[in-house]
Amino acid sequence: MKGYHNPITTPKTTFAGTNSLNDFIIHLGAFLNEDEKRVLIIVDKDLRKFGEKVAKLLKEKRNIDSRIFDDVLPEVPKSKINKAVDICKEFDPKVFLAIGGGSAIDMSKLILLYYEKPEINVNQMMPPSYLGLRKKVHILAAMPTTSGTGAEGSFNAVIFDDTREPPIKVSVSLYEFCPDFAILYPEFVKTMPKWLTMGTGMDALAHSVGSYVLIGSSPFTDAMNIAGIELILKYLPRAVERGNDMEAREKMQMGSYLSGIGFINTAAAGVEHGLGHSLGAVFHVHHGIAVGIFLAVSIAYQAQVTDRFLKLAEIFALHFSDKPRHVVITELANKPKDVILREFILDLQKFMDMIGAPTSISELENPKISKSEYEAKFDELTDFAWTDNTTLFSTRPFTKENIRKAYQIAWENNIEDIMNLYYKEV
Structure with a gap:
């Protein structure tokens, strides 16, 4: 029944070009109330320098606080997601910003899911779904450091549930996984080998x-x-x-x-x-x-x-x-x-x-x-x-x-x- 169910899902805004990072920061400064200026930056350890650069700019340009979560692994283990959720409970971020390849961006989506819906069982979800996210975190943003995965514009993520026996890899499709903003910042991809x-x-x-x-x-x-x-x-x-x-x-x-x-x-x-x-x-x-x-x-x-x-x-x-x-x-x-x-x-x-x-x-x-x-x-x-x-x-x-x-x-x-x-x- 082609055409019966055919939603089109894309980021609300895509910031592209050499000034894309500044444009995004300016937008955040205008969007967030003074008591909401908290960003959790999700980045793997090898790219932490990018996270630190963005954190510095957020603070300097719009007085936005941030924390960096860099315990990102390729398979996106649920145990690491749980660790990030604990940080969220204490820091109360209003923005998630993923910087990296597919793993970091998938991680940000799954942290959002388990932070807002801790009781969810991804093995019983009917893909793709709606769950009513964005109650605690207002913005999910993605800044890719590779040019291939397309995760910055997609609504799926893969989780490796290592908290169960045997462990299992699950693909999760959720329309609310599509980032609200994508930042295509060329400076962060020029060092790719x-x-x-x-x-x-x-x-x-x-x-x-x-x-x-x-x-x-x-x-x-x-x-x-x-x-x-x-x-x-x-x-x-x-x-x-x-x-x-x-x-x-x-x-x-x-x-x-x-x-x-x-x-x-x-x-x-x-x-x-x-x-x-x-x-x-x-x-x-x-x-x-x-x-x-x-x-x-x-x-x-x-x-x-x-x-x-x-x-x-x-x-x-x-x-x-x-x-x-x-x-x-x-x-x-x-x-x-x-x-x-x-x-x-x-x-x-x-x-x-x-x-x-x-x-x-x-x-x-x-x-x-x-x-x-x-x-x-x-x-x-x-x-x-x-x-x-x-x-x-x-x-x-x-x-x-x-x-x-x-x-x-x-x-x-x-x-x-x-x-x-x-x-x-x-």
Whole structure:
């Protein structure tokens, strides 16, 4: 029943550009009453210097007090959330400001949840939900230090409940998790190393490309995803090559942000995320690199039942062609769909080569995985991917057999094998 339940969730205001941090602080100073000027800054220990810089500016510019919580870990353990909640009970912050990647931003969302609803059982929530948050904390804000997760514009978070036995990882979707404000401050992303710029950039590209072909797409998500793809294609190679290229850094922040809003309002990331989640869990491959490897098989598999890949092919063809726009579009219109799909996948792999992203499992260097190690884990990889919620949203239904086939193909990601997912029932 597409279109029956289709809310659009975005931050109220996004502060972008080199003055974005000052703009945000000025807004806070105007919004908060004098007895409410307390901010809890959530940041991991490696980025504490950013938190300290912001805390200093808050105090100097608008006399806003702050405390820093830096006990942030990648898996967002519930025990650490409980520790932060105890600080909130004593400090009574009116603003949460997350500075960091997906973990810090997820942490801020989950602290908000358990601070305001300590009795909640996330295992019994029906996603996505409304719970009536913002009673104690008025503002949730996010300042990303990577350009890829899109967490600054999304309404989901992942918690690792280490207070129960056995521990369990739970994905929580709550519309009120969407930050009220996103601050895209280029200064905080310019020190990302080349490999992280590439990996997080591939995550952003996978968000927009993978979700574009899903049945939950809408005119709104199409606009976000297309703009995100175009920015990433143009500026990610520059950001990877020259980390101090501040125009590329700023544009990649916006591309990641738009892609994040695009995929989360589609209902889910694409199937490549389910396949990549499994690879990451079994072999500890960086998330963005893992999902990027499976983009080609994900698109080709679904292309058998949807034409939405045609617009993606057009965007990539225009990016790589020196011909006038109308000529490229006319040429595409006169080609068979399978030829367009083949050329699109080859363009995708060409782009990945340009930024140094592995296009197959066999090309992985960190970690290096042997073919025998990889094949020995097919059952485990398949089981993990089969239970990932992204497979539920595939335009073409998945079975365990064709998930396993996708893993087999991804070892080399040979174009003929990928195209067979389009031509044949598997």
